[in-house]
Amino acid sequence: MELATFSAVVLKNFEDTGRGVAVSQDTEEGDVLLEVPLEHCWTAANARSSLGLEDLSEKEAILVHLMVEASKDEPSKHLKQLPSLESMALPNFWAEQELEELEGSEVHTHAMRLKEELPEDFSRLEQKLSSSEFAQTSSINFASYQWAWSIYSSRVMSLSVNESSALFAIVPGLDMFNHSPSMAPGLFKLDATRNVVVVRAGARLAAGDQAFINYAHPMFNSQMFLSFGFLLQEEILQSSEITLSLQVSPAKLAVWLGRFQAFGVQGEGGHERLLDACDSGCHQVLHRPNSPFCDAEELIVRHTLNLKDPLPRAFVGMVRAQHLQGDPLPSASASCINGLLKAKDEMRSLLLISMLLNGKTSELRGSDEEDRQELSGPLPQRRRLALLQRCGEREVLQRAAAEVERLQLACVRGALRSVTTAEKCSWAYGSLLAAVDQLRAQVASVASLSKNLFDRLPAPHLLQSCHLINLWVVGLLCPDTVGLERLRLATTTWPLELKGETMRQPEVWDEDASEYSALYVQKLRLWGSWLFGLAVQGSQVSGNVADVVLLSQWMHAEAIVPDELSSMGAEQISIRQKFAWSVPTTEALQALSGRQPLLEVGAGSGYWAALLRQRSVDVLAYDSAIDPKFNAAAAAGESQEAFCEVLPGGPEVVKQHPDRTLVLMWPDYLGLGTFGLECLRAYEGRELILVGEWQTSTFGSYAPGIKGHGQSFSVDFQEAVERDFCLAQTIELPRWPLFLDCLQIFRRR
Known part of the structure; x- marks a missing residue:
């Protein structure tokens, strides 16, 4: 490391991470790897001193310094090591067609904003340089500005000076270390007594091993992608952003920001409020009302969802709070917002979150299956980055949607x-x-x-x-x-x-x-x-x-x-x-199919028989005028269309088909009459198939006219069946409210 006063590292190309830094000797955690004097770093102070410019911002000064030095006939060795704009993968410098692959992603939103802002920023810088009569303007153009901006974005480090301030610098050598979220933050610091940047090892390493640092903590893939042009595949680094923009009253603002009480103004120290209570770094207030006395003003908060915390408290709490009736108590905090909501408002909050998540997911191009299949093969770097970003965001949104569904079902269970x-x-x-x-x-x-x-x-x-x-x-x-x-x-x-x-x-x-x-x-x-x-x-x-x-x-x-x-x-x-008193299922129809030929007596409109015939089942269907259940429509002067051929006949036809399995469905209307019993007495077959309620499958006599033994078979019929047959199989059927019908197969004793 050319500009270092001490170096225990060398540059090396690694197969998985590309260009990085390796230790030149066995190293223990905490050992010094690199020391670089501050005078050799790209800082605003050094830039202003070299350029003779004082009215530039910290960032502008470093950018101009980089552009001027890079334009010299013989740039420094450090500048020669820095990559070109084309070799970096910062999304805001991608071609339009490449960037379209990120549509719907938070990276696309920020990259498009940067594309629009950079020309404006460069124009302002030009005006400043022009007004200061800067002599080296020949090295300043938009192409060189884009390159300098990309170097600054991907390599500038925040060096702590004291607890209240920081110094931003590009440190030669330190800017070649790759990032690892597993490393503890703070491995590089400014030793203010010596004006030297010191870099230490974050783990025990053998000679030749790669040394990593942690660029910032916490930092998700989208931030790395925008600032450094790379992604890591650890799941914990995936994220997605949702920005909420709400009109709020002063009292609701008190809940969200902890800035104002319902009556008058309170200082910063009051009760912990919704957003103040959620300090996990998963939200950022982009705009807040300027006055506590406005009737309603816009509050804009950007929320970051991630796999560790797919539904941050601040995000869910903010959506919940807007459903509070009137103005909530100023002391309402994140932990009790849920308790203030009625079930209907809690469900509406969760439904709104679900809609937001679904909308965000639908904006992403392609599908998860297609993207992951494409990622399994060789791809150009930028295409791979776009697909990884899409898959990561989609996974976070799906995890959040699953959590919302869990909360919705908990709300239903509570109701x-x-x-x-x-x-x-x-x-x-x-x-x-x-x-x-x-x-x-x-x-x-x-x-x-x-x-x-x-x-x-x-x-x-x-x-x-x-x-x-x-x-x-x-x-x-x-x-x-x-x-x-x-x-x-x-x-x-x-x-x-x-x-x-x-x-x-x-x-x-x-x-x-x-x-x-x-x-x-x-x-x-x-x-x-x-x-x-x-x-x-x-x-x-x-x-x-x-x-x-x-x-x-x-x-x-x-x-x-x-x-x-x-x-x-x-x-x-x-x-x-119109159809039948019990709802058929595939399992029930299969059970009937296995016992053909069938004889259904009291078949009504013949719906079950029609479905069986579609399965090529041999079934005869009969219905008798003596059964009032199936003739209610006829008695009212209405016609009832049959779904298949239903022959006229009642219990008397049973003896005519001794080789067929008898099927009875709700033969005794309201559990009264003798229709079912007459059919049973005429039947000599081995198996009997019954569909409807049974005395062990009924909610009893819960209303006038409702019999405790059910509404499908008379008591005499059920006693005769249980005397002469034994239950072989029960198949559950879908039930209409207050009914417990099923299909039962009996075998003669």
């Missing part, structure tokens, strides 16, 4: 837990009626929340919400309710204590759905989100007054509009009469 502790629904309570009035008055807000829940929450959570709130309405939502565990579709939002293993549920939302199962999922998702919404004629969420969702209602007022439940019940019956 459902409040349902389990609420007093049984009674429309006579004045407080409940007042809450219903509140829901009607806030219909637009409820509908908006409902649509977001419907669009963004996975189906199992909404279906589960629909079931649980319906149970609350009839007073059955308690841990001791028989069959309750069979409604547990999503463990993360299940509000009650988990008992035993979760039963495998039919995941109709994940399979290639039939028309009926798709409609079932859509309706229960919609109703489930309204178990947190409100439906009105002409709603943007749905065009049908019966398309209501309960969850958003509960989140708003811990109440449900009774008319909505009646509409749901009426629409449920209409759908089930």
Whole structure:
């Protein structure tokens, strides 16, 4: 090292990091590696002394000094070692086509800003030099300025002079050390007593090993990329930025910045506030209101998300705080912002964060799979850097989105837990009626929340919400309710204590759905989100007054509009009469297929039989006029279209097909009558397939007219089956609210 008074290092090319510094002898941690006198460094003081210029800023002085010295016929050895502009990968000097690969990335935003600012900065510098009658202007042009700027950006170091000030310098030799985040900061310091920059080893090294320093701490890949033109592949270094710009009142500003009290001005020392409490370096206030007395002024904060902290407290807290009704207490801090929010506002905050993250992710070019596949092969340096940056940002945003989803589901679970502790629904309570009035008055807000829940929450959570709130309405939502565990579709939002293993549920939302199962999922998702919404004629969420969702209602007022439940019940019956009283699944149809030929008696519209015939299953379907369940439409003068050929006939046809497996689905309307029993008495086959509720699979007599043994089979029928047959297999089916139907296969004893 030419300008050093002491050197235990040499320049060396390394395969993975390129040009760097190696120790020339075995070295212990803390040993001195390099000492460079300050007089040999590129500092503003040295520049001003050499150039005879005093009115330039610290950075301008160093830039001009570099340009002048580099233009000499015989530059110094140190200058000759410095790279050219073309060999550096600083993004703001990339060609337009290269830079387009970074669109959507925070690096692209900053690089474009620098591209615009550099010509303006150079113009101002020229004016300063012109007014000072600087004699060496021939060495000053925009090309040389770009080179000097890139050298300054990638090599200037902050040397601590004392606790309150720093000296910026390019130190020959030190500027050749490569960066490692694993090194402790502070390995290079200015020894002010000797005016010497001292560099020490951060680890024990053998001769020839590369010595690293830590340029700055903390520093993410995007910062390294913009300032130094390189990226490291450690996951912890990935980051993404989101800037929030909000109109704030003085009281809300007190929460965010800790600068002002709700009444008057307070000094810096008051209670810890939202942004003051979050000192992790993950946010930067870009603009703050100048006065505490403005009605509303803009607060702009840039938040840095990273894999270690994908949802920084300041970022989440800021979004939450804007949903506080009115002005929050000045003492509200980051730790209690969540507690100040109602469930609806917390969910809205999280939905907004989710939208921000999804929007940011969609702005990035390409896809993660395509980018990573391309990275596995050889690539030009700048292309590789662009793909690494995109993949890193995308990974951070995906990690943040996953954390938001976790918080959303925790919010849903909290809302459902409040349902389990609420007093049984009674429309006579004045407080409940007042809450219903509140829901009607806030219909637009409820509908908006409902649509977001419907669009963004996975189906199992909404279906589960629909079931649980319906149970609350009839007073059955308690841990001791028989069959309750069979409604547990999503463990993360299940509000009650988990008992035993979760039963495998039919995941109709994940399979290639039939028309009926798709409609079932859509309706229960919609109703489930309204178990947190409100439906009105002409709603943007749905065009049908019966398309209501309960969850958003509960989140708003811990109440449900009774008319909505009646509409749901009426629409449920209409759908089930059109298709079938139980929803078919792939597993159920496969079980039936394995027991063909089949005979279904009381087939109604023949929906299940039609699906089976599409699978080339041999099935005969009959329906009898004596069954009122399937003739309600006919009695009302309406027609009911069959999905396949359904032959006329009832229990009497069973003896005509002794070689077929008997299938009965909801034969006894409301669990009454003898239709099922008559079919059973005529049946002589070995196996029996039953679809519907059973006395061990029902919520009991929770309302007038509802039988405790279920609404599918009479008591006499169930007793006869259990006497002559044994249960061989049970297949869970999707359930409509307040029902527990399933498919059961019995074998004759």
